[in-house]
Every structure is written in structure tokens, then in C-alpha cells.
Ligand SMILES: Nc1ncnc2c1ncn2[C@@H]1O[C@H](COP(=O)(O)OP(=O)(O)OP(=O)(O)O)[C@@H](O)[C@H]1O
């Protein structure tokens with residue numbers, strides 16, 4: 041199987057907590073691979089290390105231990121400078137992170153367009169308009185889209201903001217999308233629309249001969265069952281279990297028998 045990420049004993053400790061004897065958080069050691077061209081979900085209780093893991097997968101930090109391969113490239117201080125990591129991110133990754141990162145002084149549309157200017161426009165600005173139409177379908181129906189596009193992020197609702205982050209995440213036509221609770225502030229219909237948007241993006245890239253790996257962190261078990269090909273469950277910084285969707289939406293747990301009720305199975309692992 042073609043994997044975009046390979047983790048072998050990957051660990052991470054926050055520097056501020058490295059010397060403290062109490063309450064230290066340690067991620068890993070983690071050993072698993074994330075397939076290219078699939079939608080993978082990361083689940084786990086609050087504080088289990090999901091965002092920390094995403095920051096490693098997103099080349100925002102170096103792992104403290106182990107071997108992390110992204111696209112067969114080793115990620116360590118010895119092999120890659122911070123500048124090289126930033127270049128890789130710009131060209132290959134799209135982020136929709138938990139802590140909002142739209143630039144406050146740019147409008148919603150400018151937040152996507154500026155990436156295109158950086159990259160010499162891999163997606164045409166005209167196309168970004170269609171992206172917004174899809175992500176803001178109800179606002180579009182109400183004739184509110186034009187007003188939204190010129191709004192600064194501080195004037196948006198949390199859900200509108202989150203969808204803006206998704207629009208920007210695909211602007212550079214990435215092969216890896218990393219989304220941290222992208223539907224955390226969305227109602228149920230809009231959550232599904234956001235996931236369908238990511239699915240469609242992946243499908244269209246596939247049709248153009250490009251592979252895309254989408255990695256989503258969520259607390260929404262139902263959403264993961266519906267949209268994931270793989271589910272990774274974290275517990276206290278460790279991989280608790282790993283599930284794989286097979287033919288006809290049948291799930292397989294790498295650690296044991298195929299669960300009949302997948303929802304309760306996952307919830308049990310989250311306890
Ligand atoms: N910058 C930091 N410095 C020190 N400790 C941190 C830092 N960021 C996170 N932590 C700690 O690392 C642990 C894991 O945090 P992380 O944000 O990865 O959890 P999470 O699974 O994403 O949780 P949530 O579901 O609440 O977003 C927590 O105990 C947290 O307090």
C-alpha cells in the first residue's frame with residue numbers, strides 16, 4: 041500500500057514540560073502508516089494528543105524521537121531545515137487548524153487568493169469563487185455570498201470562519217489536507233457539506249491523476265464512520281486502535297474481530 045506517512049517510534053514532548061515531573065504530556069511512541077489517497081480520521085478524548093500529532097504530520101514541529109517519513113522524506117533537524125519544511129507545506133499541504141489562522145487584515149476571499157499569488161496560481165481565482173459557492177451554499181442562496189467574501193474574518197460567525205479556513209486549505213491544490221475539528225462549529229447539515237466538499241476535492245484531484253490524503257481530527261464519531269477510510273484512535277498520547285473500512289462499508293479493527301456495532305466499538309475505545 042502506498043503511504044504518505046510512515047511513523048516508526050515517533051514521539052514528541054513539549055519543551056516546557058520536559059523537565060517538569062508532574063503532568064508531563066508525552067506523545068508516542070507511535071508506529072503506524074497513513075495511506076496516500078485516503079480519508080483518515082483521528083479520534084481521541086480531549087488532551088489525547090490529536091492536535092500535537094497533527095502538528096508533526098503538518099511539519100510544524102520536529103518529532104522529539106523516532107523516524108517520521110512524509111512522502112518518503114525523513115523529517116528531522118538533521119535532514120530538513122525549517123525553511124525546507126515551510127516550502128514543503130506551501131507546495132503540498134493545506135491546513136484548517138483548530139486555532140483560527142485566517143489573516144485578520146485580509147477579507148475572506150483575499151485569505152485564499154494570497155496563497156495563489158505566492159504560488160503563481162495553481163487554482164485560478166475564478167475557481168476559488170466556485171469553492172466559496174459550494175462551502176457557503178446557504179449564504180449563497182440568501183444572496184449573502186458577495187458580502188461575506190469581502191468581510192474580514194472577525195465579522196464572520198465561527199462556522200463561516202471555519203468554512204473559510206477550508207476554502208483556503210485547498211487553494212494551493214495540496215496533496216495533503218490536515219483539518220483539526222473542521223466541523224467543530226458547524227451545524228449537522230453544514231458539517232456534512234464540509235466533508236462532502238473535501239471528498240469532492242479529493243475525487244476531482246484523482247480524476248486529474250493526483251493523489252490526495254485528507255486527515256481530519258474530530259470528536260464526531262458518526263462523521264468519522266460516514267466519511268473515513270481509516271480511523272486512528274489516540275489515548276493518552278498512544279495509538280489505542282486503528283480501523284479500516286473495507287468493501288461495502290464493513291469495518292475491520294487491526295487489533296481484533298470485526299465489530300458488529302462500529303459506533304459502540306469506537307466509543308468504547310474512546311473511554
Ligand atoms: N504548547 C504546548 N506546551 C505544552 N503543553 C502542551 C502544548 N500544547 C498542548 N499541550 C499539552 O499536550 C496535551 C495534548 O494536547 P493536544 O492539543 O494535542 O490535545 P487534543 O487531543 O488535540 O485535545 P482537544 O480535543 O481538546 O483539542 C495536553 O495535555 C496539552 O495540555
Ligand SMILES: [Mg+2]
Nearest residue numbers: 090091138220
Ligand atoms: Mg486539539
